[in-house]
Every structure is written in C-alpha cells, then in structure tokens.
Amino acid sequence: MIVVTGATGHLGRLVVEGLLEKVPADQVVAAVRTPEKAADLAERGVDVRHADYTDPESLVTAFKDADKVLLVSSSEVGQRVAQHQAVIEAAKQAGVRHLVYTSASRATTSKLAVAPEHKVTEELIEASGLTATILRNNWYNENYADTIKQAARTGSFVGSAGDGRVASATRADYAAAAVAVLTGEGHEGKIYELAGDVTWTNADLAAEIGKAAGREVTYTDLPADEHAKVLTQAGLPEPLVGFIVAIDGDIKDGLLAETTTDLRTLTGRPSTPIGVTVAEVVGTL
Incomplete structure (x- = not known):
C-alpha cells in the first residue's frame, strides 16, 4: 500500500495520477485534509483517507497497513517542522516500511530561504530510524x-x-520522479538532488x-x-x-x-x- 499525503495538492495529485498508471487503484491511498476534494479519486478506486498534518491521530489512521508513505512537504511556511514531525511519528507508529520526503535543493547545507525547515525535517527523519528516501526538488516552472x-x-x-x-523543472517532472521511487527498487537511504x-x-x-x-x-x-x-x-x-x-x-x-542528472535518471526522460x-x-x- 502506497500513501500519498497532500494528495489533492498540485504535486500530490500528479503523483497519485502517476501511481495509477503503474499499480492497481486499491493499492493507492490518497491522504487528504478534505476527502470531498478527492471524490473523483475515490470513484476510480483509490482509498481516500482523512489526514491532517495538525491532527496526529488522523495520520496514524491514514497510514494503517501502509508499506510506503510519500510526505509531500507542507505549504505552510513556519508550521512545517511541527507538521512534518507529526507525519514522521505517525509513520513510525504505523510501522511504515519506507518514507519518501519532498525536500529542497541542498537542504542541509544551502543558505536558500526555504532550506531551514527542510533541513530540520531531514534531521528528524534520520533520527526516527525510518528507512527513507529524500527527494530534494529544485524550483518549479509553475x-x-x-x-x-x-x-x-x-x-x-x-x-x-x-x-x-534557475535549474527548474515542472511539477509533473518531480511527480514522475516520486512515482519512480515509490514503485521502484533500491532507492532506500538515497538522497536525490532533483533539478532541470x-x-x-x-x-x-x-x-x-x-x-x-x-x-x-x-x-x-x-x-x-x-x-x-x-x-x-x-x-x-x-x-x-x-x-x-x-x-x-x-x-x-x-x-x-x-543541474544534476538525478531527475532525468529517475524519470527516464x-x-x-x-x-x-x-x-x-x-x-x-
């Protein structure tokens, strides 16, 4: 079972669409704050579950029986660390086998304005003991x-x-990379620097x-x-x-x-x- 958080957001929805091309719909969980917004996914057989980054219990329930979880980083700057920590702890409690996180370019060493919260999140993931893959996305064309x-x-x-x-790429490019990691083998413990x-x-x-x-x-x-x-x-x-x-x-x-070759290597294009x-x-x- 693959869980995608923020599955009705710009990036999360593209990941779900990509997963549906590779795995049966009943193996995909759309974890969303507002399930009504994912009604179309539910109609296609996706398991839609309520999950709110500010409600830890909802996260544990959403991650039940999950093998893999994609943590799409929160869009709420300033709140991200606490929200991501709740996801990490819920994943650990639910026995998730593989956590994948969408981070930022060179998050642990960069002076980029958006890097600090991602740096702390990466450190929390490492401290959690969870098997993880970090996808450090450069800027989006959009x-x-x-x-x-x-x-x-x-x-x-x-x-x-x-x-x-700017070495940007589209959300669809980054989503395709996430799908490749979630459906492929050998990505555990890797950090990918994704860029155009x-x-x-x-x-x-x-x-x-x-x-x-x-x-x-x-x-x-x-x-x-x-x-x-x-x-x-x-x-x-x-x-x-x-x-x-x-x-x-x-x-x-x-x-x-x-620029790096990681994005092209993962997506094959x-x-x-x-x-x-x-x-x-x-x-x-």
Whole structure:
C-alpha cells in the first residue's frame, strides 16, 4: 500500500495520477485534509483517507497497513517542522516500511530561504530510524505562472535576481520522479538532488514570454529594496514580498543554479524546459 499525503495538492495529485498508471487503484491511498476534494479519486478506486498534518491521530489512521508513505512537504511556511514531525511519528507508529520526503535543493547545507525547515525535517527523519528516501526538488516552472501572465499582458516584469540562473523543472517532472521511487527498487537511504537539465535567467524568461505572446517583453532588474517597494505597491502582503525578494536574492547568489542528472535518471526522460511552460501559460490567456 502506497500513501500519498497532500494528495489533492498540485504535486500530490500528479503523483497519485502517476501511481495509477503503474499499480492497481486499491493499492493507492490518497491522504487528504478534505476527502470531498478527492471524490473523483475515490470513484476510480483509490482509498481516500482523512489526514491532517495538525491532527496526529488522523495520520496514524491514514497510514494503517501502509508499506510506503510519500510526505509531500507542507505549504505552510513556519508550521512545517511541527507538521512534518507529526507525519514522521505517525509513520513510525504505523510501522511504515519506507518514507519518501519532498525536500529542497541542498537542504542541509544551502543558505536558500526555504532550506531551514527542510533541513530540520531531514534531521528528524534520520533520527526516527525510518528507512527513507529524500527527494530534494529544485524550483518549479509553475512558480512563474503569475509573472508569465503579467508580462505577456504588459510587456515587462521586474525582479532582483540579476543574472542568476534557475535549474527548474515542472511539477509533473518531480511527480514522475516520486512515482519512480515509490514503485521502484533500491532507492532506500538515497538522497536525490532533483533539478532541470537546462538553467535559465530572467532575461531568458522574458525572451520566452515574448516569443509565446508575440510581442517584445523586457525584464528590469532592480535592487532588492526597490523590488520590495514595487511588490508592496502592487498589493502583495508583507510576508510574501519578503519571501519573493529573498528567493530572488538566493537565485542571484546561484543557490538554484545547480543541474544534476538525478531527475532525468529517475524519470527516464529530459526535464521540461521553461519555454514549454511559458507557452502553456500564455496559451491560457
């Protein structure tokens, strides 16, 4: 039995879909906070179980009879460690044989803004004694969807990442890697650094948006404080402004620029270029 947490989220749902192509539906458990959102999966034979990262008892119940659990990292920044710890303890209590966790690039050594909570989670997993596999996902192409839409409409966008490069891939790419680990052999105890095959800059992103939108699109690089002002004036909440500017600083420092072969090796195919995602997003406008 394979349990996927956060199974109605962007990444979790893609993992469930990928699993259904490889294993019988009754061997897949969609562990979700709101079971009603997974009604379509239940209709297809998936075992939908209530699981809330803030409700440890629900997690133990959700993991009953599970051989493998995919812990899709929580999206609640600042709450992740406590939530992940509850999942780890529930997995141990339920006798889960193999825990797989979606972490961040070089989580234990990187200065990346999102790394600290992932670092602590990896340490908790190691201390738990559970057999585990760590999937350290680089940035997602989809993180730029709003930027792509705005730039396609207005002809420009701003940032503070300089000439920093990003080795991103799509959620579907990372989901396929997770499916490969959950359905394959020999992945126990491994840490995979997952990243796209080709890196790109914001200037490259502008060129791809221009090509897809059929117009000139420019990128303007700003000092971090000016970037923050623009985002604040656009109505973004202060925590989000701080996060976006911090990530651009990380990109400028090269913290998301490392390419590896791990993603391609696990999925058996090249990663999805940013230009493909740009074309898809522009096509929805």
